[in-house]
Amino acid sequence: MALEFVGDAISLSGPTGTKLKSEIIREYYSFWWNITSGGAAKNYDWPTAIIELDAATGEAYIEETKETILGSAGHAVNLKCSNTNTHNLKIILVEKHPECYNHLKSVIERRWSNISVAQAEGPIYANHINVYLFNDTLDKAISKIATIKLGNSLFFFDPLRSVPFTTIEKVPQSRIKQFYQTGTEFIIFVFIIFLAECFSRPRLVSVRSNRCCRCFSDPSFWIFENCR
Ligand SMILES: C[S@@+](CC[C@H](N)C(=O)[O-])C[C@H]1O[C@@H](n2cnc3c(N)ncnc32)[C@H](O)[C@@H]1O
Numbered sequence: 001m002a003l004e005f006v007g008d009a010i011s012l013s014g015p016t017g018t019k020l021k022s023e024i025i026r027e028y029y030s031f032w033w034n035i036t037s038g039g040a041a042k043n044y045d046w047p048t049a050i051i052e053l054d055a056a057t058g059e060a061y062i063e064e065t066k067e068t069i070l071g072s073a074g075h076a077v078n079l080k081c082s083n084t085n086t087h088n089l090k091i092i093l094v095e096k097h098p099e100c101y102n103h104l105k106s107v108i109e110r111r112w113s114n115i116s117v118a119q120a121e122g123p124i125y126a127n128h129i130n131v132y133l134f135n136d137t138l139d140k141a142i143s144k145i146a147t148i149k150l151g152n153s154l155f156f157f158d159p160l161r162s163v164p165f166t167t168i169e170k171v172p173q174s175r176i177k178q179f180y181q182t183g184t185e186f187i188i189f190v191f192i193i194f195l196a197e198c199f200s201r202p203r204l205v206s207v208r209s210n211r212c213c214r215c216f217s218d219p220s221f222w223i224f225e226n227c228r
Contacts, residue, residue, distance in 0.1 A: 008103040008110070009059035009068045018060050019069060021189065025156070026075040032185070033079060033089060036152035044085035047151025050076045053138055054158040055093035057103035058111075072158060074107065077131065081112045090150060092132040094141040101135040108133075124148055138167050146174040151183070158189045 004011040012018040029050060037044040055073035062069060070078060073093050080086045095101040105117050108131075119126065121133040124147060132148070134141040155171050157163050168188065175184045 003097060003100060005057070005099075005103055006061035007059075007068065008057050008106045009061035010056045010071065010100060010103070011061045011063060012056075012071075013063060018071070019062050019065075022060060022069055022071055022075065025072040025187075026070070026078075028187075029075055029079050029154075032154055033086075036154075037085075037089065044083075045088055047088045047090070047149065049090035049092060049148075049150040049153040050079075051092040051094070051145060051150075051153060051155045052076055052158070053094045053141070053156060053163075054160075055095045055104055056100055056158075057095075058093075058107040059103075072156060073104065074111070077108060077112055077115070080131065081114065087130065088151070090130045090132065090148065092134070092145055092148070094134045094136065094138065094145075096135070096137050096141075098135060101133075105133065138163065139170065142167065142170045142174070146170075150175075152185075153183065154185045154187065156187045156189070158187075163188070 014020075033044075033048055033050070036046065036048045038046040052073045056071050058071055058074035058077065059068050060071040061067070073095075076091045076093070080089050080091050093104065095104050105121075108115055108117055108120070115131050116129060117133065119129050120131045121135070124132070124144065132145075134144060136144070153175070157168060168186070171186070172184065175181075
């Protein structure tokens with residue numbers, strides 16, 4: 001299936017699909033950062049990172065309603081740019097598809113012109129803006145990300161169809177070295193078939209996936225966290 005774009009936005013399906021997902025992610029990123037950064041009491045100072053492994057373009061076009069909304073990567077950048085005290089929040093965006101990646105850069109330049117795209121995709125050691133862009137395969141990107149000091153981190157896998165578990169596992173392998181080590185969280189968005197199953201047979205799902213720790217109020221959307 002070919003990638004389709006409307007302007008810079010990736011064309012994705014559904015007001016109750018992509019649109020709802022983006023809204024949930026927007027709320028959760030903000031909720032998560034407010035806690036993991038130490039909050040107001042700590043001046044939001046603790047190092048944190050949101051890592052989008054399937055960033056797409058930062059904008060999504062909803063065919064049915066003919067509207068362009070912020071995608072998950074757009075919400076991550078927006079969280080950083082529209083709040084004060086976010087200097088210690090790192091936003092890391094990975095997009096393997098070259099055309100998609102170019103649109104992502106255009107979206108950032110158009111919407112958040114204070115972010116230097118050149119620096120974001122430049123060498124890690126020279127990055128002072130704490131926004132990183134990678135046009136790499138997941139495996140390569142995860143190896144590079146492992147060299148960045150992240151702090152409390154949220155890794156979001158959002159593949160269109162699937163992601164090899166061996167790839168996901170590289171993240172805890174590089175970050176979780178002791179029992180009960182905290183500071184690494186996962187959102188792995190599984191789509192279509194599995195969600196349809198969630199919806200129609202929740203009992204079966206709860207048996208199969210005892211790692212499901214958070215379910216948002218809409219029953220057709222479940223987010224699985226801390227899956228290892
Ligand atoms: C669903 S998109 C991710 C969207 C992004 N996380 C968001 O919420 O805006 C997932 C990934 O699928 C890839 N992909 C591959 N083929 C695609 C297609 N035909 N349509 C949409 N995405 C496709 C893109 O490169 C992208 O990284």
